[in-house]
Amino acid sequence: MAIQIEAGNKADVDRTPRGNAVISVKEQMQAWRNADLFFFPLISVLIGGAAVFLCALTVGDWSYWMDWRDRRWWPLVTPLLLLALPAVATYAFWRYFKLPVAATGLALGFWLSQIVSRYVNFHVFTAFPMNWVMPEVWIGAAVVLDAVLLITRSFALTGLVGGMLFGLLFSAMNWPVVAPMHMPVLLGDTVMTLADYMGFQYIRTAMPEYVRIIEAGTLRTFGTHVAPVSAFVSGFFAILVYYVFVWIGSKGSRPSWLGKLV
Amino acid sequence: MERENHRLVRQVLLVVLMWALFMPVVFAHGEIAQMAGIRMRTVHWFDTKIEPTQVKVNDIVTVRGKFMVSGHWPDYVAKPEEWVFLNIGVPGPVFVRMDATVNGMPQYQSTAFKRGEFYEYEVKMKARVPGEWHVHPLINVWEAGPISGPARFVQITGSKDDFVNTATSPRLE
Amino acid sequence: MSTVVNHNVAVAPENVGEAPRPPWVLAFTVTVIAIAFVALVKWYQHTFSWSVGLDSFSDDFQIYWMRIFYAQIILLPVLGTIGAVWLWLTRDRDIMNLPARDELGRFYAMFSILVVAAVVLISALGLLTEADAAWHQVVIRDTDFTPTHIFLFYLGVPAGLAGLAMAWIWVHTRLPYFANRVSMPLSLAIIGFMCAGPVVAFNEWAHTFFYAEELFGAPVHWFFVLAGFFLVFLIGFVIQCLQRMYELSRVYSLEEVEKEMGLSR
Numbered sequence A: 001m002a003i004q005i006e007a008g009n010k011a012d013v014d015r016t017p018r019g020n021a022v023i024s025v026k027e028q029m030q031a032w033r034n035a036d037l038f039f040f041p042l043i044s045v046l047i048g049g050a051a052v053f054l055c056a057l058t059v060g061d062w063s064y065w066m067d068w069r070d071r072r073w074w075p076l077v078t079p080l081l082l083l084a085l086p087a088v089a090t091y092a093f094w095r096y097f098k099l100p101v102a103a104t105g106l107a108l109g110f111w112l113s114q115i116v117s118r119y120v121n122f123h124v125f126t127a128f129p130m131n132w133v134m135p136e137v138w139i140g141a142a143v144v145l146d147a148v149l150l151i152t153r154s155f156a157l158t159g160l161v162g163g164m165l166f167g168l169l170f171s172a173m174n175w176p177v178v179a180p181m182h183m184p185v186l187l188g189d190t191v192m193t194l195a196d197y198m199g200f201q202y203i204r205t206a207m208p209e210y211v212r213i214i215e216a217g218t219l220r221t222f223g224t225h226v227a228p229v230s231a232f233v234s235g236f237f238a239i240l241v242y243y244v245f246v247w248i249g250s251k252g253s254r255p256s257w258l259g260k261l262v
Numbered sequence B: 001m002e003r004e005n006h007r008l009v010r011q012v013l014l015v016v017l018m019w020a021l022f023m024p025v026v027f028a029h030g031e032i033a034q035m036a037g038i039r040m041r042t043v044h045w046f047d048t049k050i051e052p053t054q055v056k057v058n059d060i061v062t063v064r065g066k067f068m069v070s071g072h073w074p075d076y077v078a079k080p081e082e083w084v085f086l087n088i089g090v091p092g093p094v095f096v097r098m099d100a101t102v103n104g105m106p107q108y109q110s111t112a113f114k115r116g117e118f119y120e121y122e123v124k125m126k127a128r129v130p131g132e133w134h135v136h137p138l139i140n141v142w143e144a145g146p147i148s149g150p151a152r153f154v155q156i157t158g159s160k161d162d163f164v165n166t167a168t169s170p171r172l173e
Numbered sequence C: 001m002s003t004v005v006n007h008n009v010a011v012a013p014e015n016v017g018e019a020p021r022p023p024w025v026l027a028f029t030v031t032v033i034a035i036a037f038v039a040l041v042k043w044y045q046h047t048f049s050w051s052v053g054l055d056s057f058s059d060d061f062q063i064y065w066m067r068i069f070y071a072q073i074i075l076l077p078v079l080g081t082i083g084a085v086w087l088w089l090t091r092d093r094d095i096m097n098l099p100a101r102d103e104l105g106r107f108y109a110m111f112s113i114l115v116v117a118a119v120v121l122i123s124a125l126g127l128l129t130e131a132d133a134a135w136h137q138v139v140i141r142d143t144d145f146t147p148t149h150i151f152l153f154y155l156g157v158p159a160g161l162a163g164l165a166m167a168w169i170w171v172h173t174r175l176p177y178f179a180n181r182v183s184m185p186l187s188l189a190i191i192g193f194m195c196a197g198p199v200v201a202f203n204e205w206a207h208t209f210f211y212a213e214e215l216f217g218a219p220v221h222w223f224f225v226l227a228g229f230f231l232v233f234l235i236g237f238v239i240q241c242l243q244r245m246y247e248l249s250r251v252y253s254l255e256e257v258e259k260e261m262g263l264s265r
Helices: A010-015 A025-064 A074-097 A102-125 A139-152 A155-173 A175-182 A194-201 A223-252 B002-022 B036-041 C024-052 C059-089 C100-138 C147-152 C156-174 C184-194 C196-209 C219-248 C254-261
Strands: A184-187 A190-193 B043-051 B054-056 B060-069 B084-089 B095-102 B118-127 B131-141 B145-148 B152-157
Touching: A025 A074, A025 A102, A025 C100, A025 C219, A074 A102, A074 A139, A074 A155, A074 A223, A074 C219, A102 A139, A102 C024, A102 C100, A139 A155, A155 A175, A155 A223, A175 A194, A184 A194, A190 A194, A194 B095, A223 C219, B043 B131, B060 B131, B084 B095, B084 B118, B084 B145, C024 C059, C024 C100, C024 C147, C059 C147, C059 C156, C100 C147, C100 C156, C100 C219, C156 C184, C156 C196, C184 C196, C184 C219, C196 C219
Parallel strands: B054 B152
Antiparallel strands: A184 A190, B043 B060, B060 B118, B084 B131, B095 B118, B131 B145, B131 B152
16 A cells, blocks of 8 residues: 655644554565555445435435336436445545456445345345346446556546446346346236336335336437437446535545534 | 223223124225215215125136216315226235126227216235235226225135236237 | 654653543444344344234234234333433533543444444344345235334334434434534434434325325335435534544654654653
């Protein structure tokens, strides 16, 4: 671990350490290694937890129920919210440690927390079939985002290229989970997708069908291309989201002080 | 001491009496918490039949009955002409809904009910999770929430692992 | 940045004792206990939600759920206040003269506590929040104090606030780097979490008076997001800690080390 010290902080002059905490290079390296061992999992879990909370309360419904995963809203809004906290953490990891791993770390923690939560809460607690409540996977999109940062070494270019790819790849990377749910099924003489059918079958007392926010619009104009079009729009917005949240990250990770409380 | 015994006996009797009175129609989903206006002036349920009440996993339970959508729907409750969904109040997907009709017509998606009209409904469900579950017909009204009808306890026996639910895609036929 | 190592150092003297080490075993044990506690909470929720948690008017609900609610809502603030006052009264008046080795040890201890807190946090934010979603989307809500709210709001929020208040006092009275000034990021994170109280109240009011649907991504829930979002300021706090740990763990020169340790060649 190596960290850049903010020089010239007047209040720090009186705060020189009383003595030495380490007395050899070996001890020094050990201390730095300890700090490394704490830092990476700590930030991943902390900010990953905040990300789980943020996404549950904004785009949770698209994530919980397969019949919410339409071609219009889900590819559009979910990546935008998923990108927010990785962008914040990316700033801290890259600015202070030059580590392009924040998005991947968060995506892993997020996915682990989600899969445990879906199994415990939606499968065991409320008895839904697991394939009906599968969480989205966005580890691949996060790896791409980090890789772009590693290659370009620039937040501006990462937002432009990585943000676009993040929005664009999200629904494509989730296609294996969603595709079987788009098979047509007949109920009476009504054609439904398997997802619609299961939404009718597996009773949700307080979640009636009309609450779904899906495919509002005529869709006929775009035919089967509506999902890629939504993904592109999501990519454009993702660029903006990335810039805004990297800026928030620069504020959130600033080690600032207040000299007097009152 | 004797006095206390009498009190205890009275209390036990009262509980037994109340139980006997309320046994056929049970309240267990907290529907009594609903506002008087919603309970009394929105949907009037009658002839509700939930049968059979003892089933095995994979057996069919039918919920049928009639309801009248009140012509004097309160102003402060969202109107049923907007969006409604004929639903079932159960603790989670312990049943799988196979079919639903209103006035003999399929009712798979959301719809609208007119105030002052009379409707007859039937919902067929397949038992899925063993246990004793509380089942009632229910109408979700957009922006007004669930309006629940009378309920029965239905007992499901057997094993959840035996549950089968198949669907065939026209593409594969 | 590259690693900075001062090579102007000889072999360490043998009689200065061990360098401080993180309390790995303790941290691991407490993490296991914390996970066990979350598992206990989930077990209780799974066992008693369906059997006695569906009707808030029933006597069983009053016994199995409301007693837990009252216990939490009284005990946690009381314990938090006692802990905070005790931490304040037992503060170190001569904190600026804390030896560097002890200070580094305290940073390790604090990071261990943070790791435990992070594990509890992700359990609460992930597991209990989604339990709330799963529960309310499949049953009729008939009270503000539902089986999932009792743990998510009335255990999570008071426990979190008590813990954060104690953490704030501990950090500002036990660590010389934080003494006599206020860490902005830590304070902002706590202020954000404190907003959870009014947000819970607003949420219950909204669900009681005008919001009938159980849509989880509804605008009435977005205030929770704002409150939770302040957690990103904890990154700034961790950076502050790491800056000081870097300062503490740098070997400047052998002469200085020997002088400080009272050793001579």
